[in-house]
Amino acid sequence: MQDFGPEVSIDESAYAHPTSLIYGKATIGKGASLWPYSVIRAETREATIGDYTNIQDFVMIHIGDTTGTHIGSHCSITHHCTIHGCTIGDNCLIGINSTIMDGCVIGDNCIIAGHSFLKEGTVIPDNSIVMGTPGKVVRTQNNYARCRMNAYMYYRNAQAYMKGQHREWASDECLSAMNDQMQTYLTEQQSLDQSK
Secondary structure, eight states: OOOOOOOOHHHHTOOTTTTTEEEEEEEOOOOHHHHHHHEEEEEEEEEEETOOEEEEEEOEEOSSSOOOOOSSSSSEEEOEEEEEEEEOOSOOOTTTTTTEOTOOOOOOOOOTTTTEOOOOOOOOOOEEEETTTTEEEEEEEOOOOHHHHHHHHHHHHHHTTTOOOGGGGSSSSHHHHHHHHHHHHHHHHHHHHOOO
């Protein structure tokens, strides 16, 4: 794995594609993955990426003037997103080409639809689906299982990429494991819903 500098900490189980770039102070959790041409810059504050979170191709993560950038565990930050000085909870999916601006706080189990724009200081409650420019909550539902599943798929893919294997998702073993894992996540989600 490449040397990103003294204030970048990457768990040994994480995957960083050779074209990914990290500058400043950043912490990357276990099982996380950084995909082609993803960039993290944290010159004055800190960026943190939680366990099993994937930062997909061409994602740009930067800190704000007064806010760091903190992304929870089991999240998917999908292709071409801009994540700027905000906080994202656990089990979230940020859709393709979305922009999340300074001071935004996104709760757990949220889905932000592709091409959404969340203006500065937007607060999104747990279990929300958000769409639009500016982004607004259009539905409330627990997205735990769906978001965890997407993160699990990328975790498996990253582990395969580290071995030089680029067709993990096409394997029967992977498909079977994903079906089993989805049932586990649905059971966990049901238990979470019943405990409220």
